[in-house]
Amino acid sequence: xxxxxxxxxxxxxxxxxxxxxxxxxxxxxxxxxxxxxxxxxxxxxxxxxxxxxxxxxxxxxxxxxxxxxxxxxxxxxxxxxxxxxxxxxxxxxxxxxxxxxxxxxxxxxxxxxxxxxxxxxxxxxxxxxxxxxxxxxxxxxxxxxxxxxxxxxxxxxxxxxxxxxxxxxxxxxxxxxxxxxxxxxxxxxxxxxxxxxxxxxxxxxxxxxxxxxxxxxxxxxxxxxxxxxxxxxxxxxxxxxxxxxxxxxxxxxxxxxxxxx
Amino acid sequence: xxxxxxxxxxxxxxxxxxxxxxxxxxxxxxxxxxxxxxxxxxxxxxxxxxxxxxxxxxxxxxxxxxxxxxxxxxxxxxxxxxxxxxxxxxxxxxxxxxxxxxxxxxxxxxxxxxxxxxxxxxxxxxxxxxxxxxxxxxxxxxxxxxxxxxxxxxxxxxxxxxxxxxxxxxxxxxxxxxxxxxxxxxxxxxxxxxxxxxxxxxxxxxxxxxxxxxxxxxxxxxxxxxxxxxxxxxxxxxxxxxxxxxxxxxxxxxxxxxxxxxxxxxxxxxxxxxxxxxxxxxxxxxxxxxxxxxxxxxxxxxxxxxxxxxxxxxxxxxxxxxxxxxxxxxxxxxxxxxxxxxxxxxxxxxxxxxxxxxxxxxxxxxxxxxxxxxxxxxxxxxxxxxxxxxxxxxx
Numbered sequence: 302x303x304x305x306x307x308x309x310x311x312x313x314x315x316x317x318x319x320x321x322x323x324x325x326x327x328x329x330x331x332x333x334x335x336x337x338x339x340x341x342x343x344x345x346x347x348x349x350x351x352x353x354x355x356x357x358x359x360x361x362x363x364x365x366x367x368x369x370x371x372x373x374x375x376x377x378x379x380x381x382x383x384x385x386x387x388x389x390x391x392x393x394x395x396x397x398x399x400x401x402x403x404x405x406x407x408x409x410x411x412x413x414x415x416x417x418x419x420x421x422x423x424x425x426x427x428x429x430x431x432x433x434x435x436x437x438x439x440x441x442x443x444x445x446x447x448x449x450x451x452x453x454x455x456x457x458x459x460x461x462x463x464x465x466x467x468x469x470x471x472x473x474x475x476x477x478x479x480x481x482x483x484x485x486x487x488x489x490x491x492x493x494x495x496x497x498x499x500x501x502x503x504x505x506x507x508x509x510x511x512x513x514x515x516x517x518x519x520x521x522x523x524x525x526x527x528x529x530x531x532x533x534x535x536x537x538x539x540x541x542x543x544x545x546x547x548x549x550x551x552x553x554x555x556x557x558x559x560x561x562x
Numbered sequence: 563x564x565x566x567x568x569x570x571x572x573x574x575x576x577x578x579x580x581x582x583x584x585x586x587x588x589x590x591x592x593x594x595x596x597x598x599x600x601x602x603x604x605x606x607x608x609x610x611x612x613x614x615x616x617x618x619x620x621x622x623x624x625x626x627x628x629x630x631x632x633x634x635x636x637x638x639x640x641x642x643x644x645x646x647x648x649x650x651x652x653x654x655x656x657x658x659x660x661x662x663x664x665x666x667x668x669x670x671x672x673x674x675x676x677x678x679x680x681x682x683x684x685x686x687x688x689x690x691x692x693x694x695x696x697x698x699x700x701x702x703x704x705x706x707x708x709x710x711x712x713x714x715x716x717x718x719x720x721x722x723x724x725x726x727x728x729x730x731x732x733x734x735x736x737x738x739x740x741x742x743x744x745x746x747x748x749x750x751x752x753x754x755x756x757x758x759x760x761x762x763x764x765x766x767x768x769x770x771x772x773x774x775x776x777x778x779x780x781x782x783x784x785x786x787x788x789x790x791x792x793x794x795x796x797x798x799x800x801x802x803x804x805x806x807x808x809x810x811x812x813x814x815x816x817x818x819x820x821x822x823x824x825x826x827x828x829x830x831x832x833x834x835x836x837x838x839x840x841x842x843x844x845x846x847x848x849x850x851x852x853x854x855x856x857x858x859x860x861x862x863x864x865x866x867x868x869x870x871x872x873x874x875x876x877x878x879x880x881x882x883x884x885x886x887x888x889x890x891x892x893x894x895x896x897x898x899x900x901x902x903x904x905x906x907x908x909x910x911x912x913x914x915x916x917x918x919x920x921x922x923x924x925x926x927x928x929x930x931x932x933x934x935x936x937x938x939x940x941x942x943x944x945x946x947x948x949x950x951x952x953x954x955x956x957x
Contacts, residue, residue, distance in 0.1 A: 457676065457678065459674050459676060459678040460678055460680060462643070462645055462665070462672070462674075462678070463672065463674060463678035463679075463680075464666075464680075464691070465644070465645075465664070465665035465666045466643060466644075466665055466666070466668075466670055466671060466672040466740070466749075467666075467671075467691055467692035467695060467739070467740075467743075468666050468667075468669075468692050468695035468696060468743070469666055469691070469695050470664070470666050473695070474666075477691070478680055481682045482681070482682060
């Protein structure tokens with residue numbers, strides 16, 4: 302009985318430990334004093350007002366959304382093609398190729414960042430929109446592949462054969478039969494790609510320029526260079542954006558499981 | 563309504579055939595056939611899954627590919643469908659070479675064992691799918707879908723989703739979907755394999771009726787010999803990538819060309835022995851010391867006689883006298899069961915193997931262990947080459 306109680310206490314403590322650093326930012330964002338001291342004093346919406354009226358913050362938010370949306374589209378399109386390719390072909394060393402596509406999840410971000418930095422330097426991609434999209438696609442692609450592959454495994458290959466005998470070519474079969482059936486996985490993959498790009502910091506720090514900064518980069522710079530409590534409000538906005546997108550992805554995945562059951 | 567791709571350019575195609583040194587008679591056969599396979603082989607690596615098959619399926623015919631799993635029947639069907647390409651050989655559908663034609667341009671219908679209905683479309687949308695591909699107007703589609711559903715007696719189910727239907731209902735929808743655009747060829751890959759016996763028998767009758775109604779060429783793959791016998795105009799028996807025999811159900815049952823065919827279709831008693839002599843079209847074999855006569859002559863030294871159970875009668879020991887038209891062998895009754903219409907007895911033959919006897923009019927109950935004499939008319943035996951193959955399990 303005591304053991305059970307001790308374990309419960311440990312569980313509660315762990316949950317608090319996981320949540321507190323995230324949650325502490327919420328009261329901080331309503332701080333009326335211009336400092337990061339905890340606990341906050343008074344209540345004020347000035348940091349939110351600051352965020353939404355400061356053009357440099359708005360530009361960073363706009364860049365982040367732009368990069369995340371384009372990354373989502375590019376990574377989803379490539380990821381669907383890669384997943385279908387991997388599910389169709391059979392050859393020796395196929396699992397090697399599958400794992401190769403997932404390496405960006407395993408290789409430390411800093412390694413990719415340094416590699417991309419030297420490449421982008423050579424091709425003048427640093428601080429550009431295509432540069433950000435290319436970099437973020439590298440880390441977003443595996444998430445799309447994983448989700449779409451899982452969906453594809455639930456699709457009976459006989460359906461595509463049936464579609465062919467009924468007179469549909471490969472492209473028609475893909476858009477009329479395969480794509481609707483893997484849509485939950487595609488949706489989940491796309492949302493994961495969006496969030497990955499929206500939250501990405503390591504690669505972005507290397508690629509950033511004063512002209513083009515994503516929100517996480519701007520937050521990092523603001524905290525390290527000037528102690529501006531606006532970042533607390535920005536962080537809350539960013540956090541809720543991510544949470545909402547992730548919940549949507551979760552919902553899409555759950556729906557997929559129900560359909561395949 | 564039919565896409566004209568199938569009927570394209572007969573001149574070029576005849577030229578092509580001539581280049582392959584086929585004589586005009588063979589070209590005529592190919593052009594008149596519903597489906598023609600000539601020397602078709604499919605190899606995976608060095609293994610020939612389908613080994614030099616030639617077969618002509620007549621237009622409007624109900625042809626069944628029968629054989630155990632791994633015999634090449636499904637691979638052959640998949641080659642006709644266009645899912646698998648032949649390594650060698652010529653494949654024609656209604657006179658048109660299709661070897662290089664992708665599946666969606668072959669104008670065939672196909673029914674799968676697991677139904678393969680599109681789960682995100684309703685029954686009516688499933689049936690509309692091939693009509694959309696053929697650019698048929700909505701209003702025309704409506705009557706065609708209604709007609710197709712009527713044909714499979716599923717008129718009320720257009721708005722349902724496949725998951726809301728039973729297996730038998732789904733397969734009927736699949737049939738409607740495969741036939742609504744009136745393809746000249748309908749391929750069926752073990753369509754009743756996933757259904758229970760009663761439903762299977764009922765759907766067999768439905769498929770037969772639909773075949774009569776639509777008049778298309780049906781190719782049906784199954785490993786169930788009873789299904790093959792009751793459905794088909796002709797059956798091609800597959801074994802080890804080859805066709806052992808093609809013929810009507812009655813031909814295959816009464817006059818099997820090989821021991822494999824005889825054993826695979828229906829029940830049989832097989833007697834192995836060595837030749838004593840061949841005279842006037844009758845061969846005498848030595849079966850465990852008994853002279854047994856059978857019509858026909860065969861060159862091989864190891865021979866076998868196959869007899870169907872309904873052609874054998876059982877008699878008490880000592881009650882029979884020999885005659886030149888009747889063979890007899892002493893047996894021991896192993897088991898006997900009453901089937902209502904007949905008694906079915908399993909008997910032990912002199913060489914220890916098991917034979918089957920079916921007596922329709924017997925009133926005598928034969929106890930296991932009793933000795934008896936089995937007799938049959940010389941003419942009802944079939945002389946075959948003994949390939950030494952073990953009996954085939956009928957699953």
